[in-house]
Amino acid sequence: MQKQAIFKITSQQLVADRIYELTCEGEQVLQMTNPGQFVHIKVGNFDDILLRRPLSIGDVNLNSKTFKMIYRVEGQGTTRLSKKVAGEEIDVLGPLGVGFPVEEARQGETALLVGGGIGVPPLYYLSKQLVERGVNVIHVLGFQSKKDVFYEEEFSKLGPTYVTTVDGTYGTKGFVTNAIESYKLECDLLYSCGPSPMLRVLNEKYKGQRAYLSLEERMGCGIGACFACVCHTSDDPEGTSYRKVCTDGPVFKVGEVVI
């Protein structure tokens, strides 16, 4: 299966402070059917930034063969990526990994989608698929501050959407868990993606339930060959059993791996 291809950038725009939305077009998009998967991007043609960068698939349009990534400018790689403009080409490896199990949610059930910061993007494509299946979705999106908030409107169109900010400049003050508690949000399933401290809390809170968490880890190959991205399994936390975030994940069932 051909997994690497040159895509064409159709648009790039700033959607919040240092947050960009990048849309690309290519045949490979037809394989991007599982939300929560990611792509491994070569951010430039130059050797100074050597390794690819993993970015989640944020939204997919199978008709126009385009997909969106939403990313925050962090370091050199994302800085250079943010300089690309429509019409330029980009080398995309993917879709990679195992995404969220959409099929676990049945029609009429309620799914809580909890995202933190740059963990928010994959939840959008997920939410769209869930809604299509007749699942009720509730979104809780956590950000640092008002200036960091993105995609609130888009999510609101799919279901109730609660935004939290750590500094209280927008929405509920505090963490996503504060919103879940204050609004007593109940659900049949939980899907989440975000920073490890957040996932760790959810991993505890939703233990034994139908909850799925998407992890981040620094990656080398992105395809399972280099062993850069492994984590311990919960049943053998000090031992040699492991999962690779890039191929076994990034999405794991709650309680499966040590976060």
Add this chain to the structure above:
Amino acid sequence: MQKQAIFKITSQQLVADRIYELTCEGEQVLQMTNPGQFVHIKVGNFDDILLRRPLSIGDVNLNSKTFKMIYRVEGQGTTRLSKKVAGEEIDVLGPLGVGFPVEEARQGETALLVGGGIGVPPLYYLSKQLVERGVNVIHVLGFQSKKDVFYEEEFSKLGPTYVTTVDGTYGTKGFVTNAIESYKLECDLLYSCGPSPMLRVLNEKYKGQRAYLSLEERMGCGIGACFACVCHTSDDPEGTSYRKVCTDGPVFKVGEVVI
């Protein structure tokens, strides 16, 4: 004196096989009055190609504040440079070095300008200045093959122009010296730029005459600080006396340095 500046590329075009003509605009052009000087170019903003590349000033237009470089795609640096298009910016250090002594040629005298390959470009700006001073110019331009020939027409407008090709596919077959001999070209002064073997022959042939040769050497800094580009002086060929091609040259009087 500010010597480094960002120029704007106004055009880039292919003028022969792998030979590009690049025109740039910037204030610094006003200082580019001495033909035979060069600029030190940062070919990209990326760190994989780190060092600057030296290129001769091929032509200057003080009115439009533009200058031309004519270069051959050799390796990585010039390959990347050739990808730049009009409108892009380019980091130029220069003008650098000591060029051809135009003032040595008096009105009515005849100057022979001998160029080999990518040594041809600086002779064009030189020839224009000489013609302006009322000096008669004769050009001998040596290339490998027909496909490599460039600027013949431009030079022809300034004075008689003999082209040689090593493989005989165009003009006189052989080296520039073959043309000088077969056409019995006489001169009051010689100006030359080209590969070392050619310069070595001319250095011998025009010993003691008013002849000026422009050397090439791999460079680091281009401004005299790193000692990458030194050559021995002819009067102390094994000793410690030296000239720096980047600041004492690239143009030297015949017999001054060991080539």
Add this chain to the structure above:
Amino acid sequence: MSRLSIELPGLSLKNPIMPASGCFGFGKEYAEFYDLDRLGAIMIKATTSEARFGNPTPRVAETTAGMLNAIGLQNPGLSGVLEQELPRLGQFDVPIIANVAGAKMEDYIEVAKKLSRSPYVAALELNISCPNVKQGGIAFGTIPEVAAELTAAVKQVSTKPVYVKLSPNVSDIVAMAKAVEAAGADGLSMINTLLGMRIDLKTRKPILANGAGGLSGPAIKPVAIRMIHQVSQVVSIPIIGMGGVQTVEDVIEMMLAGASAVAIGTANFVDPYICPRLIEELPAKLDELGINDVRELIGGSWREPCSVR
């Protein structure tokens, strides 16, 4: 023999290009991208006697034109490799070079002995140079006498040719090479990674959980070329070269330096098709340089021209 093929102790290579150890897992993942039969050989990930989890994450970090890794030799252990990985790889028609690692001499001996007896293994690569294992590893790779002792011990138990993989983190690479040659090594593979570090400005801690890690990628190529150039002139065993190779030009440069074959590590992560792509590009590049047979390149920077060895 084709113009690309190379004969080395234990290895009949269709072409001189192979993936480097640790950068290709046990082949499974890349087999989804292309037919592994196209490769000259495959150097599989280091095997230790027991399964290892390796180091805590983060295990990789970016550097200019390179990367740092501190995987810590994660692998399924001898039995996992012998029973699962090798039989799976064995279906391909490509020589397998098994990378042997350990903390103590006895570990190396056990692993070498058993791996060499696998019908799927064509040769061993003795990894005395992994910078990411705390005990043992370093000493084996930096003290000629210790490296020689280990090499001799492994040679005694191995039924297959043994290539010793040298560390570049030494004062005198020539002394290391001569020592392991004298101890019976059938070939060398060089270089492993340089020891490096990156520090995160915000956390103020090294990015790698392990602190330091191995630097690989184009950044280190000049060091690899220099060491291969030095060593190939003083030993008579062949060298499999590696370190920053990304293009056919790099392959040729490394062979001119003195390598008889070339392995590609980090570049697999950048372009999963890099190995077959370079194999495909090689003949045209040889034509361009007027070279008939790839063997003419070996040591071309210091040998008299035209003597194919």
Add this chain to the structure above:
Amino acid sequence: MSRLSIELPGLSLKNPIMPASGCFGFGKEYAEFYDLDRLGAIMIKATTSEARFGNPTPRVAETTAGMLNAIGLQNPGLSGVLEQELPRLGQFDVPIIANVAGAKMEDYIEVAKKLSRSPYVAALELNISCPNVKQGGIAFGTIPEVAAELTAAVKQVSTKPVYVKLSPNVSDIVAMAKAVEAAGADGLSMINTLLGMRIDLKTRKPILANGAGGLSGPAIKPVAIRMIHQVSQVVSIPIIGMGGVQTVEDVIEMMLAGASAVAIGTANFVDPYICPRLIEELPAKLDELGINDVRELIGGSWREPCSVR
């Protein structure tokens, strides 16, 4: 004292940034670009007892994110430096660190003795690590005992503090550092270049006329960071760090690793204004990271926070 200033043996630095030896000549050329008074210090080109022409050309070659050089310590010799270069540089209000090189111990002693007595010299940098001189140089830089002996001998004749410049081409940088510290070094400067090579595919010869040369630039930064991190934790003398620094982030990373000041080499060739530019950018970067005083950074990756030394 300003938030950028640093006090080191013999050196009162306005800021921690200075050009590295060999990459700034004797200052003359860069003085045409900016006022040298802005620099923390200046490390001048190596001085040997007699004038040297250095190696044949080509003396530099390109590598990915780096460069190779084999200048071969070209310099006007002790008398030229003492009589012409130093008095010219002396007009600036900036400490001068004189780089001392030689082939034999006696050379070093003579040069160190005389240079240290120049009123324009604030400190010596003992270059025991230049990879580009054939005799002597290498041994001094790779054998701890020899380096210690040389350091002690130079300390005995020098009237100024002595910083010993370490080579990265060693198996054990910590042993080297400890040896020269014990022998009386007042500080260390590290790292010099890694030994590397490039080969021209057409000529089949090394690009540098000298064959091998010293690798510098961003490619080597992780090696520098690692070595400074290791060494700074086991010695109590300060380190002037260098190797691939190009940005204020690099400066800070190197200080967090353990450097007390940072020198910039190759980057001067890329951007002649690099030193004053980084000095200018530093305060804003410190603000961004919430750091009051640049001294808080030194060793920040391994020291307990807040203990400014």
